[in-house]
Amino acid sequence: MNATPLVQSFVSHFGEMGSRWGINRTVGQIYALLFVSEKPLNADEIAERLSFSRSNVSMGLKELESWRLVRLQHYPGDRREYFSTPDDVWAIFKTLAEERKKREVEPTLTMLRGAMMETAGSEADRHAQARMKEMYQLIELVTTWFSDIQHMDVETLQRLMKLGSQVQKVLQFTQSLSKLTGRDTERE
Amino acid sequence: MNATPLVQSFVSHFGEMGSRWGINRTVGQIYALLFVSEKPLNADEIAERLSFSRSNVSMGLKELESWRLVRLQHYPGDRREYFSTPDDVWAIFKTLAEERKKREVEPTLTMLRGAMMETAGSEADRHAQARMKEMYQLIELVTTWFSDIQHMDVETLQRLMKLGSQVQKVLQFTQSLSKLTGRDTERE
DNA sequence: TCAAAGTTTCAGAAATTCCTGAAAATTGAG
């Protein structure tokens, strides 16, 4: 690899991390390299800098494309494809969350819904179903909330986050207000 | 495996999912089995129900213990150890979030801090550092917020989540209030 | 239509991770 030590350590960290959760080392490193790169890179450049085979890079990029984490572009008079990552880190974060939701959460919810529909054949089954229901409700609550949040604009989101647990006070306050006015701010 | 089809499908789903992110198939299945089980199980029971070797189960349980996802207990007159998962799904969720933070987020933050301290040797390095800083700030904001939220009691948390994006309105409202009173609800 | 440039696919080698059985270590009752 012919990168500065700075980029080097960033890239290898992402390699390791990548393999810690689903994505593999190659994919993690390619992403990291693109993320810190000043300008878009083509597949050969990536292969050279990371000393991976050209085909390995091709597969890695395909994987990253399926996660919608890279952007593809062309330069006039150059037939090669150049890759880069979106600039906005918030957007990246949202994309990641959406994809993980689609790949991990949704299938689980589907499975749980299915299991909850079955008629329980035993006391053990009945207990299992009750547990699955608890899990289902938690996951659903958390993910719905997450997608609510995703649709907020970045400013509000940042304000909310900076507010931190103080939001509790705001909530208590609005609740006492709603008691006075008789209107409830909660939906459903 | 000698489980009802209901439990069966739940357990194998967790096996698959497990391997999709870091944890392996065995570990995922053991966890799933314990999660829906009415009563605590000992290692032999687990091995038998999932048709894994006894030693594999032992390793899986050790892994789950390191994630603080299982609880260990003894019965009088029985020397074997019985395993179960905590009942409260919220507590489970929090534990999971804490552990992932410790294992995945913190090392990344440390690496980024290190990289940001280095003196950039080139224009490329300077750009890389700027990118890393953006990433650092995002991660820090999100995780601080997460831990703030974790310390809220479950009722408030649920209320907040049910409120969803409507929280935006509440925020706007409090902001206009704070303009009136001259006090700001944001910390820092 | 052809050739050159570039990209993707894929079979199998290499590397890694998982899993097992046997043996070692630990635990607790007597």
Added chain:
DNA sequence: CTCAATTTTCAGGAATTTCTGAAACTTTGA
């Protein structure tokens, strides 16, 4: 302390995943 019950460790075989080079495919410009 001894012994049996139980748990853990670990070397190496099995299974899976990753990675490569060669070949196939695609695209574009002449």
